[in-house]
Amino acid sequence: MPERNRLRVRLLCTFAGLLLASVAAHADRGHDDPGHHRQQEHGEFMRTKGPPPHAPAHGYRAKHNYRYFPGAEVYFDVDTKLYFYLNGGAWVSLPKPPPLPGLNLQDFVKLELDTDKPYLEHEAHVRSYPAKHREKGRSGHDRGHDR
DSSP states (O other): OOHHHHHHHHHHHHHHHHHHHHHHHHHOOOOOOOTTTEEEEETEEEEEEETTTSSSOTOOOOOEEEETTTTEEEETTTTTEEEEEEEEEEEESSSOOOOOOOOOOTTTTEEEEEOOOOOGGHHHHHSOOOSSSSSSTTTTGTOOOOO
């Protein structure tokens, strides 16, 4: 009889081990639901709901806030604190205002764009906000030019 009990215990332990291994393998596979994604954080995987980190959420695009200075055709990124301006045919960025004639830091319009390169739409901005037709002494943020 003790031999039979030992065999039962051994079979029970083997079955329990297989069951645990099966559960662990199933849990490690993740969900088949495309809304569930696995993301590695500090060497471990964690489950997240929503799009994977490399893709924006459906219908969402990050907005970038700029001040556009029409008198000098300069952009200021409010979030990164960088100025973008045309220098010798190429767009450059600086953390300080460029030394350009016509740059009045009080005379700007606010722009909200879908890009981190505001100069890609520069021709449209020049047409929409011409420097020579602006009222003197008033800043763009007082005149309803927000987009």
